[in-house]
Amino acid sequence: xxxxxxxxxxxxxxxxxxxxxxxxxxxxxxxxxxxxxxxxxxxxxxxxxxxxxxxxxxxxxxxxxxxxxxxxxxxxxxxxxxxxxxxxxxxxxxxxxxxxxxxxxxxxxxxxxxxxxxxxxxxxxxxxxxxxxxxxxxxxxxxxxxxxxxxxxxxxxxxxxxxxxxxxxxxxxxxxxxxxxxxxxxxxxxxxxxxxxxxxxxxxxxxxxxxxxxxxxxxxxxxxxxxxxxxxxxxxxxxxxxxxxxxxxxxxxxxxxxxxxxxxxxxxxxxxxxxxxxxxxxxxxxxxxxxxxxxxxxxxxxxxxxxxxxxxxxxxxxxxxxxxxxxxxxxxxxxxxxxxxxxxxxxxxxxxxxxxxxxxxxxxxxxxxxxxxxxxxxxxxxxxxxx
Amino acid sequence: xxxxxxxxxxxxxxxxxxxxxxxxxxxxxxxxxxxxxxxxxxxxxxxxxxxxxxxxxxxxxxxxxxxxxxxxxxxxxxxxxxxxxxxxxxxxxxxxxxxxxxxxxxxxxxxxxxxxxxxxxxxxxxxxxxxxxxxxxxxxxxxxxxxxxxxxxxxxxxxxxxxxxxxxxxxxxxxxxxxxxxxxxxxxxxxxxxxxxxxxxxxxxxxxxxxxxxxxxxxxxxxxxxxxxxxxxxxxxxxxxxxxxxxxxxxxxxxxxxxxxxxxxxxxxxxxxxxxxxxxxxxxxxxxxxxxxxxxxxxxxxxxxxxxxxxxxxxxxxxxxxxxxxxxxxxxxxxxxxxxxxxxxxxxxxxxxxxxxxxxxxxxxxxxxxxxxxxxxx
Numbered sequence: 042x043x044x045x046x047x048x049x050x051x052x053x054x055x056x057x058x059x060x061x062x063x064x065x066x067x068x069x070x071x072x073x074x075x076x077x078x079x080x081x082x083x084x085x086x087x088x089x090x091x092x093x094x095x096x097x098x099x100x101x102x103x104x105x106x107x108x109x110x111x112x113x114x115x116x117x118x119x120x121x122x123x124x125x126x127x128x129x130x131x132x133x134x135x136x137x138x139x140x141x142x143x144x145x146x147x148x149x150x151x152x153x154x155x156x157x158x159x160x161x162x163x164x165x166x167x168x169x170x171x172x173x174x175x176x177x178x179x180x181x182x183x184x185x186x187x188x189x190x191x192x193x194x195x196x197x198x199x200x201x202x203x204x205x206x207x208x209x210x211x212x213x214x215x216x217x218x219x220x221x222x223x224x225x226x227x228x229x230x231x232x233x234x235x236x237x238x239x240x241x242x243x244x245x246x247x248x249x250x251x252x253x254x255x256x257x258x259x260x261x262x263x264x265x266x267x268x269x270x271x272x273x274x275x276x277x278x279x280x281x282x283x284x285x286x287x288x289x290x291x292x293x294x295x296x297x298x299x300x301x302x303x304x305x306x307x308x309x310x311x312x313x314x315x316x317x318x319x320x321x322x323x324x325x326x327x328x329x330x331x332x333x334x335x336x337x338x339x340x341x342x343x344x345x346x347x348x349x350x351x352x353x354x355x356x357x358x359x360x361x362x363x364x365x366x367x368x369x370x371x372x373x374x375x376x377x378x379x380x381x382x383x384x385x386x387x388x389x390x391x392x393x394x395x396x397x398x399x400x401x402x403x404x405x406x407x408x409x410x411x412x413x414x415x416x417x418x419x420x421x422x423x424x425x426x427x428x
Numbered sequence: 429x430x431x432x433x434x435x436x437x438x439x440x441x442x443x444x445x446x447x448x449x450x451x452x453x454x455x456x457x458x459x460x461x462x463x464x465x466x467x468x469x470x471x472x473x474x475x476x477x478x479x480x481x482x483x484x485x486x487x488x489x490x491x492x493x494x495x496x497x498x499x500x501x502x503x504x505x506x507x508x509x510x511x512x513x514x515x516x517x518x519x520x521x522x523x524x525x526x527x528x529x530x531x532x533x534x535x536x537x538x539x540x541x542x543x544x545x546x547x548x549x550x551x552x553x554x555x556x557x558x559x560x561x562x563x564x565x566x567x568x569x570x571x572x573x574x575x576x577x578x579x580x581x582x583x584x585x586x587x588x589x590x591x592x593x594x595x596x597x598x599x600x601x602x603x604x605x606x607x608x609x610x611x612x613x614x615x616x617x618x619x620x621x622x623x624x625x626x627x628x629x630x631x632x633x634x635x636x637x638x639x640x641x642x643x644x645x646x647x648x649x650x651x652x653x654x655x656x657x658x659x660x661x662x663x664x665x666x667x668x669x670x671x672x673x674x675x676x677x678x679x680x681x682x683x684x685x686x687x688x689x690x691x692x693x694x695x696x697x698x699x700x701x702x703x704x705x706x707x708x709x710x711x712x713x714x715x716x717x718x719x720x721x722x723x724x725x726x727x728x729x730x731x732x733x734x735x736x737x738x739x740x741x742x743x744x745x746x747x748x749x750x751x752x753x754x755x756x757x758x759x760x761x762x763x764x765x766x767x768x769x770x771x772x773x774x775x776x777x778x779x780x781x782x783x784x785x786x787x788x789x790x791x792x793x794x795x796x797x798x799x800x801x802x803x804x805x806x
Contacts, residue, residue, distance in 0.1 A: 082530065142637060149686045253634075264524045314532070
């Protein structure tokens with residue numbers, strides 16, 4: 042059965058994609074929380090420089106040496122950015138935008154120069170070729186295991202271990218760097234470790250999805266998860282689920298339309314982000330809109346009760362408590378007045394007799410709660426139910 | 429190829445013209461982008477141009493620059509809007525918004541690119557050159573399109589110079605004067621997309637961000653005035669563009685974008701280090717000079733206090749002890765003081781270690797220093 046799995050190109054491609062997504066989401070969650078998403082963009086571009094340099098020294102195009110080299114390149118990128126910022130002549134965002142293009146340019150030019158000797162060209166660098174991962178295999182226990190799958194499994198495992206072991210420290214330094222520092226958790230060291238893992242993951246994923254699509258997997262699923270939950274543990278789980286869903290659906294769509302598999306997988310992360318943005322339970326656009334509308338309606342009911350309460354027992358009560366008065370004094374149109382009255386009756390705040398509106402006991406206490414808040418003894422006793 | 433050949437070659441002329449246009453528009457708008465801390469917006473917009481390039485190609489059916497650039501411009505603007513929507517209407521921060529639009533739009537672009545390749549349209553071969561830029565593939569008609577876009581951008585910026593300047597430096601004040609801040613900001617963003625579009629063929633989508641940031645950052649080091657900064661930034665952009673594209677056009681197989689970016693980045697490096705006043709080198713030298721002066725004064729004061737304490741104006745102070753007292757090697761400072769005739773090395777038998785004593789001039793100088801310090805304290 043295992044053999045069938047390793048011999049099935051589709052299974053291999055999806056498995057590699059899923060692992061890229063999982064490994065990227067694990068580190069990406071903390072980068073997004075720290076507000077450092079664009080650093081991952083910089084790193085993933087500049088590892089091209091690292092890959093070429095390591096190749097020139099060792100003539101190895103993949104494997105552990107490359108991954109270590111990439112980790113160092115990632116750190117180099119960030120050190121250069123910090124160096125530029127520390128001169129206080131360049132802002133942080135401009136520094137990012139200056140450093141990675143230079144490293145990337147050197148990398149691409151070296152690729153141009155050594156084009157005949159090296160098997161990576163500038164398109165692979167950008168796009169990757171996840172469709173061919175199953176061609177390049179190594180023999181493990183009698184099974185032909187794709188090299189990319191092996192590298193991604195290792196990186197996923199390492200990232201998982203890192204997050205599991207330093208969960209508390211990562212959590213604290215993401216949300217409160219100052220406290221983490223005060224408690225001696227060395228958030229700086231942790232950050233550099235995170236960046237090294239990001240670049241190591243980028244180089245492992247590089248054959249499969251290329252550098253820019255890797256950025257999508259680092260930033261987009263955690264951002265989508267961030268819109269869905271307020272708990273870090275759930276954010277990690279949701280992010281992982283979204284990247285798995287994106288890779289699988291991306292593969293299916295890419296095969297159906299015969300387009301780039303990596304590109305489609307990355308596009309799908311965007312689709313899931315849009316879904317989370319629109320339909321997220323608390324932070325989604327629609328949830329926000331519904332909450333706003335609910336508040337507006339509750340306010341209208343409160344306005345009505347206060348209006349009636351103000352004129353209760355007055356001479357003009359029979360004038361003020363009519364639907365006509367709502368139109369003229371509160372400037373509500375007919376439709377709005379009807380809706381508010383209906384809601385008020387539904388909630389038992391008012392009753393309508395003939396043309397007159399009267400407050401119920403509940404409606405009166407709701408109005409008094411606003412008009413005379415100091416009278417309240419037990420705030421829970423007569424709270425207005427939210428619409 | 430001699431220089432004269434280079435200047436008269438038709439392709440080279442085209443490339444040089446393109447590079448100049450690129451330098452003008454990216455230098456002009458980069459100044460505003462960097463001042464408004466929107467450096468990375470260019471990165472997002474340029475990556476987002478890729479799906480537009482493909483859509484323009486699909487709709488027009490040929491590699492005709494006009495429709496391709498129109499496509500690039502529209503997806504660039506769309507990306508800017510999506511980014512604004514994501515950051516304004518959700519809890520995502522700017523960095524995440526930029527990263528999301530950049531990577532997802534680019535991914536969609538890759539999907540469309542492979543879709544075009546799959547349809548077997550022979551004319552698609554040129555689309556790849558938009559990734560890294562290919563100066564050699566520039567046509568004279570392309571230059572006219574780029575020129576038209578550049579002229580529009582220049583006219584708009586000149587017409588609303590005062591407004592753009594105010595919005596860049598103090599948007600709150602601009603709003604209080606009743607200027608339409610949002611409209612002006614949107615206009616600047618759209619024009620950054622225009623600059624990206626002009627640079628696509630020369631630099632490519634991946635590296636266009638640096639072309640917006642680098643000339644402006646370099647220019648910022650040389651001047652404090654926006655007018656001067658923008659002019660210099662244009663000059664740097666043109667110089668970098670010309671250098672990179674000419675090297676690329678005359679060599680074989682070297683991508684244009686990376687060469688242009690390395691050229692402008694070299695200008696940035698030189699400016700950061702050598703620009704008068706703001707240059708890191710001058711700042712470092714100033715710091716050294718101040719430190720040296722301060723150390724000299726400190727060491728002189730120490731010798732003076734020792735002399736005062738021992739009631740001996742010629743008290744021989746041991747160098748090692750002075751070192752230990754100050755926590756740094758004072759030999760250099762002492763030698764410099766000796767050069768000014770304020771201290772002199774003396775022997776203090778039977779010890780063999782170096783000792784120093786104040787000269788009469790040194791005593792006077794130390795008293796003057798102490799007096800100045802007392803006056804300041806009072």
